Amino acid sequence: MIDVKNLTKRYVGRTAVDNISFQVGQGEIVGFLGPNGAGKTTTLRMLTSYLPPSSGTVSIAGFDVFRDSLKARKQIGYMPENVPLYEDMRVKEYLYFRAKLKGLSGKDMRERIGKVMDRCGVTDVRKKMISSLSKGYRQRVGLADTLVHAPQLLILDEPTNGLDPNQIRQVRELVKELGRDHTILISTHILPEVEATCDRVIIISEGKLRASDTPQNLVNRLRTAGTVSLEVKTDPAAATEKMKKVVGVRKVAKDSVSEDGWCRFTLRVEATCDVREELYNMAAANHWPLRELARHNATLEDVFVEVTQAEQV
Amino acid sequence: MRTFRILLAKELRSFFLSPIAYVVLALVMLFNGVAFYASVRILQTAPSEGSLVTWTFNSPWFYLSYFTIFPLITMRLFSEEQKLGTIETLLTAPVRTTEMIFSKYVATVIFYCVLWLPSLLNFCVFQWITRGMTEIPTGQLIGSYTIVLTMGLFNIAIGCFASSLTKNQIVAAILSFSMILLHFLLGAFMLYLSGQNNQQFAELTSYFASIQHIKSFASGLIDTRPIIYYVSFTALVLSLTHQVLDFRRWKT
Ligand SMILES: Nc1ncnc2c1ncn2[C@@H]1O[C@H](COP(=O)(O)OP(=O)(O)OP(=O)(O)O)[C@@H](O)[C@H]1O
Ligand SMILES: [Mg+2]
Numbered sequence: 001m002i003d004v005k006n007l008t009k010r011y012v013g014r015t016a017v018d019n020i021s022f023q024v025g026q027g028e029i030v031g032f033l034g035p036n037g038a039g040k041t042t043t044l045r046m047l048t049s050y051l052p053p054s055s056g057t058v059s060i061a062g063f064d065v066f067r068d069s070l071k072a073r074k075q076i077g078y079m080p081e082n083v084p085l086y087e088d089m090r091v092k093e094y095l096y097f098r099a100k101l102k103g104l105s106g107k108d109m110r111e112r113i114g115k116v117m118d119r120c121g122v123t124d125v126r127k128k129m130i131s132s133l134s135k136g137y138r139q140r141v142g143l144a145d146t147l148v149h150a151p152q153l154l155i156l157d158e159p160t161n162g163l164d165p166n167q168i169r170q171v172r173e174l175v176k177e178l179g180r181d182h183t184i185l186i187s188t189h190i191l192p193e194v195e196a197t198c199d200r201v202i203i204i205s206e207g208k209l210r211a212s213d214t215p216q217n218l219v220n221r222l223r224t225a226g227t228v229s230l231e232v233k234t235d236p237a238a239a240t241e242k243m244k245k246v247v248g249v250r251k252v253a254k255d256s257v258s259e260d261g262w263c264r265f266t267l268r269v270e271a272t273c274d275v276r277e278e279l280y281n282m283a284a285a286n287h288w289p290l291r292e293l294a295r296h297n298a299t300l301e302d303v304f305v306e307v308t309q310a311e312q313v
Numbered sequence: 314m315r316t317f318r319i320l321l322a323k324e325l326r327s328f329f330l331s332p333i334a335y336v337v338l339a340l341v342m343l344f345n346g347v348a349f350y351a352s353v354r355i356l357q358t359a360p361s362e363g364s365l366v367t368w369t370f371n372s373p374w375f376y377l378s379y380f381t382i383f384p385l386i387t388m389r390l391f392s393e394e395q396k397l398g399t400i401e402t403l404l405t406a407p408v409r410t411t412e413m414i415f416s417k418y419v420a421t422v423i424f425y426c427v428l429w430l431p432s433l434l435n436f437c438v439f440q441w442i443t444r445g446m447t448e449i450p451t452g453q454l455i456g457s458y459t460i461v462l463t464m465g466l467f468n469i470a471i472g473c474f475a476s477s478l479t480k481n482q483i484v485a486a487i488l489s490f491s492m493i494l495l496h497f498l499l500g501a502f503m504l505y506l507s508g509q510n511n512q513q514f515a516e517l518t519s520y521f522a523s524i525q526h527i528k529s530f531a532s533g534l535i536d537t538r539p540i541i542y543y544v545s546f547t548a549l550v551l552s553l554t555h556q557v558l559d560f561r562r563w564k565t
Contacts, residue, residue, distance in 0.1 A: 048405040070407045078405045084398030088327055100319045101406045145402070 001026050001153055001183045002047065007056035009042050009207075016042040018207035019056070024200075026152075029179040031194035031215075032187040034204040035308050040187045041081050043204070044157050047185070048078040061152060074103065077146030081157040083138050087131035091122055091141055094130060095148060102149035112148060119174070120144040136167045143174070154178065156186045160193065172197055191300045201300070205308040218303045226302075228267045228276060229255075231292035232283055236263045242282060248273040262291070269295075316408055320416030328424045337385050338428060341378050345432035348374035353439075363532075365436070366453040370461075370531035379464075383493055384486035386424060387472025390417045391558065396480045410558055418473055418551060425465045433458065452533035460530035460539070464523060467543040468493050470550040477557045497523050 002024040009017040017039040024030050034040050045051040047058055049065045049072060058065040063072035086094060095117065099109045117123045120140040125133060130141065139159065146154055159175075160168045172193050175184060179197065188194060194201060195215050203211040211218060232239060240252050248270045255264040269275050276293055283290040328334050352368035355361060369375065394400040403413060433454075440449050468489075475489035476482075500522035520542045529536060 045401070050401050050405050070409070073405060073407045076405070078402075080398060080401045080405075082398060084402055086327075086399055087397065088330060097319070097323055098402075098406065101316060101408060103407065 001028070001061060002185065003059045004043075004047070005057050007043065007046060007058060008054045009039070009046060009051065010054045016207055017046070017053075017204075020204065020207075020209045021056075022202055022209065022212055024183060024185055027179075027181075027183055028200055029175065029184045029186070029198045031198035031201045032185055032204075033189075033191070033194065033201060033304060034187075034210075038204050038308075039207040040204065041157055044078075044155055044185070044187060045080075048076055048155055049073055050080075074149070075151055076153050076155055077149065077151035078155045079142045079146045079157060079159055081161070083142035085130045085138060085141060087129070089130055090127055091130060091133070092117075092126040094141065095126075095144055098145045099148045104149060112150065116144045116147045119147065121170070135162050136164065139163060139167075139171075143171075147178075152183060154182050154184045154186075156184065158187055158189070160188060160190055168193065191304060195300045201303075203304065203307050210307045211303070215300050215303075219298050219300065226269055226296055226298045228269055228279070228295050229292065230265045230267065230279060230290075230294075231262055232265075232288040232290050233261045234263060234286070234288040236265075239263065239288065240265070242286070243267065243279065246275055246278050246282070248275045264292075317412050317416055320408070320412060321420055324416050324420030325423060328420060331389075333385065333389070334424065337382065338431075341382060341428045342431045344374045344378035344381075345369075345435065348372040348378075349432070349435045349439075364450055364453055365439070365447065366449060366457055367528075367531045369432075370457045370527055375527075380490065380493065380497075382425070382428060383465075383468040383472045384475075384490040386421055386428075387469055387476055387489055388482045388486040389476070390421065390473055391477040391554075392480055392482045392485045396482075410555060414473065414551065414555055414558070418469065421469050421473070422466065425469060426462070429458065429461060450533060453531060456530040456533045456535050457527075459535060460526050463540050463543045464526070466547045467550070470547040470554070471496075474550050474554045474557070477554045500524060 002022075004023070005021050007017055007020045008015065020043065032040055032044070042051065046053045047060070047065065049069050052066060060072040061075045063075070065072045086097075089097070092113070095113050096109070099113055104112060114123075117126060120143050122137065122140050122144055125137055130138065133141065139162070143156075143159060146156070156175075160171050163171065168190065175186065176197050178184060186194075186198070198215060201211070201213065201215050201218060202209065213221075230243075236254050236257055240254060243249060243252050243265065249267050250270060251268040253266045253268075255266055257263045267275070267279075274295065276295060280290065280293060282288075348369050349365075351372055351374065352365050355368055356365060363371075391400070394403065404410065436449055436454060440447070471492050472485075472489040475492060476485040478488065479485050501524055504522045504525055520538055526536075526539045530539075
């Protein structure tokens with residue numbers, strides 16, 4: 001569906017996107033992640049033919065984005081960052097305008113607009129001026145616009161930016177539902193959302209491709225997978241020293257010490273071994289009262305941190 | 314063509330629904346009304362050469378509207394689109410850059426024509442009230458409105474160009490005002506030089522000097538040279554606008 005080859009974008013004095021290549025297959029939902037300023041928006045703009053690349057090519061459904069621009073654009077529903085909309089139009093009017101631009105007409109168009117308004121939950125604000133909508137509703141109008149011509153491919157740049165938790169959940173459900181018959185490339189900073197919805201994750205940082213795999217594989221491959229949290233009553237300094245010696249523990253961090261002597265620790269541990277038993281034995285042997293011992297599996301967040309700031313882990 | 318029509322309809326709609334359109338319309342009606350009234354008074358108090366039409370189109374009030382209309386009606390066109398970011402949604406839909414530019418340009422020209430209708434009505438109403446006792450030379454009217462339209466084509470293109478350069482409407486307005494004023498003054502300067510018996514400028518003047526064009530067209534002399542000059546420069550400035558908008562995409 002999307003085929004990106006050696007894509008590079010240089011701005012004056014800096015390279016925003018540096019020689020990226022990747023593919024997205026038909027029907028995939030792909031999360032596009034990276035820290036602020038990584039070049040996500042720049043990449044998505046090149047995919048949608050808004051920005052021309054400095055070098056490299058992009059093809060969408062077989063059409064080169066710059067040589068067959070109009071045909072490629074017809075395949076895409078693109079929602080830019082911050083959802084730009086015409087403030088002086090009513091919601092329904094805006095959707096009609098956009099639908100006509102994208103080649104719809106007549107009864108087909110009316111039905112389609114009714115459907116997407118329902119799907120995105122904007123039917124009850126259809127007569128309102130766009131300038132009077134709240135951020136969440138603007139976002140939904142933007143989404144309705146991207147869906148209106150039933151494109152094969154959706155490219156969404158931070159669609160959940162600035163939404164409340166309920167709406168984030170709604171968008172997530174919507175994305176999941178749309179994923180059944182669309183290819184979706186979605187950029188976001190909300191990682192649990194990605195874990196829950198995406199088949200694959202692409203992580204970029206400083207314009208370079210850092211990882212591209214399923215969330216599960218990424219987590220499994222992580223060197224420092226998971227943490228163990230531990231709460232014991234003892235002298236923190238001595239306990240830290242002792243725990244550091246346990247095989248499989250990479251890092252011990254003291255979180256807090258309560259007034260009555262309980263210390264909380266978070267231990268980064270390796271993926272392959274479970275150190276809980278040894279920690280328990282250690283506590284028992286040293287007569288440390290123990291009131292919590294739990295293991296947390298690594299999440300995409302850990303992957304993100306590790307991949308994008310490798311030197312700090 | 315279909316895309317162009319859809320965009321044109323949208324542009325016209327946002328023109329006629331924006332408050333600024335009515336402010337401009339009121340302003341232009343006021344200026345033209347005063348210009349017309351002043352001319353009537355001049356002809357009433359003393360017999361003088363020139364008709365109602367020539368007096369009206371050479372009055373300072375006419376020039377006031379000439380210099381205020383263009384920045385006001387063009388400043389919004391591309392600046393707003395760039396500020397809101399809607400240019401991104403527009404140009405990632407199947408829309409060509411030329412279609413976007415022409416739809417905005419043509420919509421502005423249509424609005425500009427509407428702005429001048431009341432002043433034309435002034436003449437018609439005057440003729441009707443006085444029951445033809447005053448003669449309003451049709452040739453002069455045709456000449457005046459021809460030059461108003463052709464200069465409009467050119468100045469609106471300049472306004473489009475200024476608006477494509479910046480996100481800020483105020484900056485766009487100031488830019489187009491300066492460019493239009495500069496062009497006008499350049500023409501006046503040429504005229505001055507040719508008045509100094511510099512023969513090589515006399516020929517140039519017939520192309521350049523807006524003030525001369527207005528004078529001669531208002532007296533019914535329709536000259537094709539200025540028309541060609543304005544129309545070809547319109548094409549040039551519009552293609553520059555296209556370059557700017559595309560170049561922007563290359564850079565940012
Ligand atoms: N028009 C521009 N001119 C110069 N540099 C730019 C321009 N637009 C973006 N950049 C730079 O390119 C880099 C990538 O920006 P981009 O907007 O793609 O980041 P992003 O990954 O979308 O970040 P965020 O998560 O904050 O949205 C940034 O360092 C930014 O400063
Ligand atoms: Mg971004």
